[in-house]
């Protein structure tokens with residue numbers, strides 16, 4: 176279980192998050208929604224240890240993450256796919272996967288972790304020796320996601336996995352997330368600006384507005400109520 180209590184993140188004079196609290200039960204998927212600048216990425220960065228510090232408490236399976244470095248959190252099984260497809264662009268597909276594996280829990284031997292990725296995304300296998308900067312946007316997103324799954328994660332943080340991708344690729348990426356979550360039992364926190372997509376892919380949804388929680392509830396409830404007006408009010 177992930178417990179976030181009163182989390183505050185500042186960048187100098189800019190307050191990106193103020194007093195955000197939420198609980199994510201193990202094995203569930205939570206969508207963090209909100210407009211650009213609402214604080215979605217800052218929340219994921221606070222969890223994975225990339226903000227350099229935060230106020231409040233974040234606990235994962237009862238352990239306080241506060242004193243732990245990003246590397247220690249990665250070893251614990253927290254894997255963060257950052258927005259904007261951050262990869263080592265000059266390294267090959269396989270080198271990126273190997274590097275990602277080495278930072279994780281090493282729950283699976285490297286060879287079988289790679290075989291699993293190439294079985295799931297054959298195109299990555301075919302292009303394993305190619306610098307990943309040469310892949311298409313969709314292929315890079317498959318690689319980014321695979322760089323988290325090879326780490327045998329217990330908590331998966333996905334920052335806007337659909338951003339800038341063609342609809343057919345988005346569908347494929349979300350099917351993959353769903354299937355991986357189901358088969359591995361991993362806990363997922365994902366962010367999106369596109370609400371409908373993320374609601375369909377999650378159990379629970381939280382809307383951030385200017386660094387605070389504006390709205391939260393069961394994703395199915397939002398969908399049943401046809402929540403677009405409710406949501407757009409919270410986005411403003």
Ligand SMILES: Nc1ncnc2c1ncn2[C@@H]1O[C@H](COP(=O)(O)OP(=O)(O)O)[C@@H](O)[C@H]1O
Nearest residue numbers: 186189191209210211212213214215216217218
């Ligand atoms: N590294 C940074 N330095 C200064 N301000 C930042 C930095 N990262 C984010 N911000 C600011 O913090 C706020 C929240 O940003 P962010 O967490 O990226 O929101 P979102 O992911 O929802 O778009 C915004 O006002 C943004 O401009």
Ligand SMILES: [Mg+2]
Nearest residue numbers: 215216217258
């Ligand atoms: Mg963001």
